[in-house]
Amino acid sequence: MYYSDEVIEEVRSRNDIVDVISGYVKLQKKGSSYFGLCPFHNEKSPSFSVSQQKQMYYCFGCGAGGNVFTFLMEYENYSFVEALRYLADRAGVELPEQEYSKEAKARADTKAILLEINKAAAQYFYAQLKGSQGAQALSYLKNRELGDDTIKAFGLGYANKYSNDLYKYLRSKGYQDEMIAKAGLITVDERQGAYDKFWNRVMFPIMDANSRVIGFGGRVMGDGKPKYLNSPETMIFDKSRNLYGLNRARSTKKPYFLLCEGYMDVISLHQAGFANAVASLGTALTPGHASLIKRYVQEVYLTYDSDEAGTKAALRAIPILRDVGITARIIRMEPYKDPDEFIKNLGAEAFEERIGKARNGFMFSLEILEKNYDMHSPEGKTDFMKEVARRLAQFDEEIERGNYIEAVAGAYHVGFEDLRKLVGRMAIQTGLAKPVERPKSTQGKKKEKEDGILKSQKILLTWLTSDEAVFRQIEKYITPADFSEGIYRTVAQLLYEQYEKHDVNPARIMNHFTDEEEHREVASLFHTKIKELTTAKEQEKALQETVIRIKNHSIEEATKMLDPTDIKGLQQLMNAKRELQDLQKLHISIN
Structure with a gap:
């Protein structure tokens, strides 16, 4: 679903980022920003910063960052559209109706009805468990030492002994046979008509990551078969892409x-x-x-x-x-x-x-593998180590492979170099070995230089969003074209446009990006740590050096791409070099 920039910005602007994040993280004001413990990684000292002025957050520890949409996408694992809808509802903004094709509308309507039916069924099963007919099932759960709060939290229920009670209940709610069957809750045949899929079972509602009931598991009471029965796969339930308990586990923020x-x-x-x-x-x-x-x-x-x-x-x-x-x-x-x-x-x-x-896990798998070999005979141990070497060769990362070789060598008392050579031979024999690419010495230097330029561009963008006076002094010399292609140049272009309109708003720039990783990268462009400089003179010198470095790199890149017959391009290049000379004499004032 596409929403206009105006709608997205209205929703964002009506949800103050400090208010939203305060509902998840305890924040304390320090200077112009708020700080707290980052919810995206474990830390003891607060490095998670929320700027009310920029309407953005950034963690200097793990690099997580973005605007209010990004936060919900990362914390709640929402898609961009889900975050937008949540915040629109929070702020009372009415989103425009979605426009579907006829087929897409029918599919969306069916999904919505199936979710309604499953929710109604879950409520019915829970009520049955608490009623007189659910005494045996409730006793079973109590004998399994489950408390009332746990039973309620997981929505556990009971499908009673009558094989059409749920069917009659759902029909009384107005749902049609076709939809109840599509939800996987009834079976229909010519002789018996419609009857419940689950009966005389303790019921376990299966929920998706957003706590919507998408299916059920049922454990039989007594000796019936099968012991456990799950809903069939439906339009809303794919058992190979869902996990029981995920709706609760994902909000714990534990790293495993x-x-x-x-x-x-x-x-x-x-x-x-x-x-x-x-x-x-x-x-x-x-x-x-x-x-x-x-x-x-x-x-x-x-x-x-x-x-x-x-x-x-x-x-x-x-x-x-x-x-x-x-x-x-x-x-x-x-x-x-x-x-x-x-x-x-x-x-x-x-x-x-x-x-x-x-x-x-890998070392455990070797412990189990050991049982297939006679580790007391030289032949058995040799065959075992060959199989271990074959498995080690499957690690793509050289550092990881080396670490595991070291661990295995220590655990099985073999020489590290001997095992490393054996891994290499097994890789060649099994076709896993790849030619080693040795970069030319200049390539490493170029990469290092490029990384330095990107850091300089990040520093300048951070400075530009924090101080309009800096922008006004350098806008004549540095343009968006001087930034690297991709996100850097796009962000610079958007920022320059905002300055032209006298409406600088970094958080709004992020509305142009919907991917979590893009949000994280864009946020880093506005929150790059600038080396602590004690005096204004030191800051001004550092800023001037940053600007000159960016301009010089831009000229070098333009020179490489220039066609010698391009007279206009040559003229522009000469102008740029004159501007570089002017920059070297320019005094940039820091407020």
């Missing part, structure tokens, strides 16, 4: 998730204070799950069952997580089967200790 196998494991861990627990939905971990997890954390602790099936599941999950850049660690539950049993018998403190002793 506890990944479990079942609903009860997640619920028990949450009740014990481990609110970052999640589980896949009746399926093995998929690349879709891993990509979803990567949006929130960089590390996962696997708390799979301690039996053979749980071990195999953990071994399958480790490379899937690694492929998307997530580090996996293994928490073992012995002498208990799963986190639920462990917590009930040993408590939260003991589980916290197990987290502290979690094993690296």
Whole structure:
């Protein structure tokens, strides 16, 4: 959905960033800005800055930054449109109606109805659990040591013994058979008509990241089969791209998730204070799950069952997580089967200790691999080390590969160099080795120079947004064209346009970008730390050197691109060089 710049700016301007962020972070005013502990990384000293003047935030510790939209996109994991809608509702701004094609409108309407039906079903199941018919199910949950607050928080319920009660309830609410079937809550056949998918089961509502009910899991009461039954996949429910408990875990802001196998494991861990627990939905971990997890954390602790099936599941999950850049660690539950049993018998403190002793996923996989070899014979150990070397060769990053080679060499008492050479040979044999690209010596210098220029451009943009007097003194000499192509030049162009209109507003510039990473980069352009300089004279000298450096680099780049037959271009280049000479004599005043 596209919203005009005017609508976006109205929503942004009516949501003061200090007010919004104060609802999430305790802020304290220091000078012209507010500071607090960054919600995006662990820190003890406040480095998270919120500027009411710029209507932007920036963390000098981790680099997170942006405007009020960015904050909600990062903190709540909203898309840009979701953040816009939330803030519009908060400020009482009415957004224009979305314009859909006929097909898109029908699909959106269907999705909305399915979400309504699932919500109604969840409320029905919860009411049944609390009623007389739910006594057995409630007793089951109480025997599993779940408290009333936990039952309510997870919306646990009961589908009673009659196989068409939910169907009749939803029909009484006006929902049609077709939609109830599309929600996966009934089965329809010619002989029996419509009947409930779930009956005589404890019900576990499955919610998406925004706490909307998208499906259900049901555990049978008694000896019926299957023991656990999940909703079929629907337009709103894809079990390979959703995680049970994610709606609660994502708001804990812990740097890792506890990944479990079942609903009860997640619920028990949450009740014990481990609110970052999640589980896949009746399926093995998929690349879709891993990509979803990567949006929130960089590390996962696997708390799979301690039996053979749980071990195999953990071994399958480790490379899937690694492929998307997530580090996996293994928490073992012995002498208990799963986190639920462990917590009930040993408590939260003991589980916290197990987290502290979690094993690296790769090293754990080698411990399991060991069991397939006779480690007491030279042949067996040699074959084992060859397989280990083959696995080590799959690490793309040289530093990471080297660190693991060192760890394995220490653990299995082999020489580091011997193992490193074996890894190299195995890489060649398996086709994993790539030719080493050796850059020319000048390439490294060029990269270093370019990085220095980008830092200078960041410093100047930060200065320009903070002091109009500086802009007025250099606008004749430095133009947006002097900045590097891409975000730097775009931001400079927008800033210069704002100065022309006498309406400088850095936060509004960010409205032109909707990607989180772009927001972070743009925010850094306005919050670059300028070296502490004690006197105005020192600041003026540093500013002049920055401006000259940027202009000189711009001239060098233009010279490389210039066609010798371009007379107009040559004239412009000569003018630029004269301006550079003028800049070297210019005195820039700092207020």
